[in-house]
Amino acid sequence: MKIRRFIAWLAVSAMVLPACRESRSLLSPDGKVSVDFDVTESGEPVYSVDFDGKPVVLQSKMGFELKGIDAGAGFKVAGVEHSEHRGEWTPVWGENASVEDNYNAMTVRLVKECDGGEFEMNVVFRAYDDGVGFRYEFPASDGDSLTVTDEYTQFAMPSDMTAWWIPGDYDTQEYEYVKSRLSKIRKYGEEEKLGNVSQTSFSPTGVQTSLMLKSDDGLYVNLHEAALVDFPAMHLNLNDTTMVFTSWLTPDRNGNKAEVKLPFSTPWRAIMVSDKATDILASNLIYNLNEPNALDDTSWIHPTKYMGVWWEMITGKSSWAYTDTENFDLATFDYSKAKPNGRHGANNENVRRYIDFAAANGMDQLLIEGWNIGWEDWYGKEKDFVFDFVTPYPDFDIDSLNAYAHAKGIKLMMHHETSGSIPNYERHMEQAYGLMNKYGYDAVKSGYVGNILPKGENHYNQNSVNHYLDAVKKAAEHKIMVNAHEAVRPTGLARTYPNLVGNESAMGTEYRNMSPGHVTILPFTRLKGGPMDFTPGIFRMDIGSFVPGSNEHKKATVANQLALYVTMYSPLQMAADLPEHYAEKADAFQFIKDVPVDWSRSLYLDAEPGEYIVAARKDKKGDDWYAGGVTNGEARDYTLDFSFLDGDGEYEATVYADAPDADYETNPEVYTIERRKVTAADSLAVRMARGGGFAVSLKKIKK
Ligand code: NOJ
Ligand code: CA
Numbered sequence: 288m289k290i291r292r293f294i295a296w297l298a299v300s301a302m303v304l305p306a307c308r309e310s311r312s313l314l315s316p317d318g319k320v321s322v323d324f325d326v327t328e329s330g331e332p333v334y335s336v337d338f339d340g341k342p343v344v345l346q347s348k349m350g351f352e353l354k355g356i357d358a359g360a361g362f363k364v365a366g367v368e369h370s371e372h373r374g375e376w377t378p379v380w381g382e383n384a385s386v387e388d389n390y391n392a393m394t395v396r397l398v399k400e401c402d403g404g405e406f407e408m409n410v411v412f413r414a415y416d417d418g419v420g421f422r423y424e425f426p427a428s429d430g431d432s433l434t435v436t437d438e439y440t441q442f443a444m445p446s447d448m449t450a451w452w453i454p455g456d457y458d459t460q461e462y463e464y465v466k467s468r469l470s471k472i473r474k475y476g477e478e479e480k481l482g483n484v485s486q487t488s489f490s491p492t493g494v495q496t497s498l499m500l501k502s503d504d505g506l507y508v509n510l511h512e513a514a515l516v517d518f519p520a521m522h523l524n525l526n527d528t529t530m531v532f533t534s535w536l537t538p539d540r541n542g543n544k545a546e547v548k549l550p551f552s553t554p555w556r557a558i559m560v561s562d563k564a565t566d567i568l569a570s571n572l573i574y575n576l577n578e579p580n581a582l583d584d585t586s587w588i589h590p591t592k593y594m595g596v597w598w599e600m601i602t603g604k605s606s607w608a609y610t611d612t613e614n615f616d617l618a619t620f621d622y623s624k625a626k627p628n629g630r631h632g633a634n635n636e637n638v639r640r641y642i643d644f645a646a647a648n649g650m651d652q653l654l655i656e657g658w659n660i661g662w663e664d665w666y667g668k669e670k671d672f673v674f675d676f677v678t679p680y681p682d683f684d685i686d687s688l689n690a691y692a693h694a695k696g697i698k699l700m701m702h703h704e705t706s707g708s709i710p711n712y713e714r715h716m717e718q719a720y721g722l723m724n725k726y727g728y729d730a731v732k733s734g735y736v737g738n739i740l741p742k743g744e745n746h747y748n749q750n751s752v753n754h755y756l757d758a759v760k761k762a763a764e765h766k767i768m769v770n771a772h773e774a775v776r777p778t779g780l781a782r783t784y785p786n787l788v789g790n791e792s793a794m795g796t797e798y799r800n801m802s803p804g805h806v807t808i809l810p811f812t813r814l815k816g817g818p819m820d821f822t823p824g825i826f827r828m829d830i831g832s833f834v835p836g837s838n839e840h841k842k843a844t845v846a847n848q849l850a851l852y853v854t855m856y857s858p859l860q861m862a863a864d865l866p867e868h869y870a871e872k873a874d875a876f877q878f879i880k881d882v883p884v885d886w887s888r889s890l891y892l893d894a895e896p897g898e899y900i901v902a903a904r905k906d907k908k909g910d911d912w913y914a915g916g917v918t919n920g921e922a923r924d925y926t927l928d929f930s931f932l933d934g935d936g937e938y939e940a941t942v943y944a945d946a947p948d949a950d951y952e953t954n955p956e957v958y959t960i961e962r963r964k965v966t967a968a969d970s971l972a973v974r975m976a977r978g979g980g981f982a983v984s985l986k987k988i989k990k
Pocket of ligand 2: 461772773791
């Protein structure tokens with residue numbers, strides 16, 4: 288115990304527990320992670336975290352400002368209980384067939400006098416080998432409610448750490464990450480010009496979680512939250528003199544943070560820590576802090592590889608809309624009299640072409656956007672009734688297209704763009720899911736582009752957070768899997784509701800121009816809460832080569848795009864490019880056809896945030912392994928050691944690599960494909976081009 292804490296301990300213990308008292312410290316099962324809790328002289332709850340003797344979070348405040356109650360001071364400790372948990376759980380889908388879940392826990396019961404009565408607040412800590420979680424419980428009796436006006440939780444960082452961050456924002460995470468010292472967050476725009484972020488945050492030192500940090504003495508620390516249920520998303524606001532982050536809850540339209548019914552447990556505040564970057568990638572802390580699977584039957588949930596009538600709209604080759612008419616009332620607009628614009632992507636003929644290709648190449652599903660009426664008049668309109676989610680455009684025959692797909696062994700994937708009108712989506716949800724059941728869709732990509740309605744609400748406040756989870760729960764009742772774009776960033780809820788198979792909540796492939804390092808940061812940040820529908824697999828990097836007038840370029844090589852199927856885990860993976868672009872590089876497309884979307888084992892072999900990631904994974908359904916590596920804007924030589932392979936076998940390795948002259952800017956589409964036999968004793972020297980990577984399939988040779 289540090290001296291200053293010891294003195295505080297003497298003072299408090301003399302008042303509250305004169306004789307002896309329970310330990311207020313907690314160690315992880317391996318003893319490396321430690322948490323110390325205390326209350327200061329004025330009764331403020333405080334905590335600190337160490338890893339292997341090094342400070343991770345210095346003594347930091349806890350608690351809340353509640354309407355009528357200051358739940359941040361005046362507390363006495365009424366009791367401390369310790370417990371432990373050792374176990375593992377089996378995910379429906381995941382990076383590993385089972386997940387170890389071992390922690391030691393400590394519940395501190397705090398009491399303060401309040402209006403002649405007693406106010407109770409518990410703090411529950413869990414120490415795992417890969418980090419710490421803590422949450423607050425308000426145990427008061429049923430029926431009462433509390434208004435949360437602020438959160439006091441702090442994370443006092445021990446030094447001016449390096450951070451990979453995106454600015455605080457109540458509505459979007461679609462930013463490029465910036466790497467800077469904490470002390471440079473405020474001034475990065477003027478001094479460092481890193482990334483292309485625009486400073487739209489609520490505070491010039493506000494950032495979003497999951498926040499990746501590294502200390503000069505080699506500790507990797509990640510701050511996030513877990514089990515965000517019935518509460519607003521937490522941002523972090525930095526005091527850049529003291530390096531103390533304070534929780535900044537997303538406000539609702541009245542400026543309040545949350546209304547909660549008692550008893551209530553807050554989301555977990557989570558701190559991942561290790562001296563190895565790869566441990567952060569492998570950490571299951573966020574899932575372990577979430578509740579177990581809540582669905583009785585999960586037999587209908589399945590990992591999915593899909594293509595889409597999508598990239599052609601995103602790139603501007605075709606349109607979501609059927610006509611060019613604007614400014615109309617969807618309830619009265621007569622599509623049969625409207626003039627088609629001739630560029631509508633989701634037309635019967637084009638959709639059949641995609642179905643043919645997707646089915647012939649082993650895809651599970653085909654997403655079709657722009658199938659339903661309303662796309663002429665949605666973007667930026669803040670219309671309450673913007674889509675009905677059930678009426679197809681005149682040239683989209685929903686009945687026969689589903690039948691055609693099913694006959695070929697694939698399913699269509701539904702698309703619900705809500706345009707941020709949550710009330711409209713909630714009014715139509717039952718009939719929208721009902722239509723999906725009628726035609727045999729079992730997955731929906733939903734989206735929340737634009738300002739959230741009701742007006743004044745935003746994407747990450749309590750009301751919206753509740754809506755996203757509600758939509759997932761209602762979908763489960765209809766046996767529907769959900770992939771929600773623009774929803775709040777995930778916090779591990781897919782463990783509890785495994786039909787939440789994907790989210791966007793970060794900059795994905797649809798931003799063609801983001802820098803190559805982005806994909807080496809996402810697995811350290813965005814992916815810690817759950818899988819991302821990143822939509823990899825772009826083979827034509829020069830968009831102008833198929834969309835006249837476009838000067839956009841994707842900043843990646845083909846081998847890099849293949850590697851993403853291994854380095855960015857998701858049970859939902861898209862092959863995002865157009866069928867004709869896969870047909871012209873059919874040999875490289877073979878990797879996308881082969882790569883599984885569910886794994887029995889995953890290994891992060893080497894990594895550094897913002898620089899490179901190398902991973903290997905074993906197919907859940909068989910003995911084959913897949914490996915992948917990605918680099919940022921720097922070329923890199925790498926030696927892939929095959930010792931991860933199961934010791935007893937020989938494997939047919941197919942190596943997809945950057946050609947010697949590949950470069951994401953000057954020559955992104957050149958690659959080599961080589962085959963060789965390997966065992967666990969072999970290794971492979973491979974060069975990753977700037978913005979490049981490599982992918983390897985390792986098929987076990989049957990004796
Ligand atoms: C934004 C989503 O991220 C994108 O994938 C989708 O195509 C558009 N919204 C339209 O819904
Ligand atoms: Ca988006």
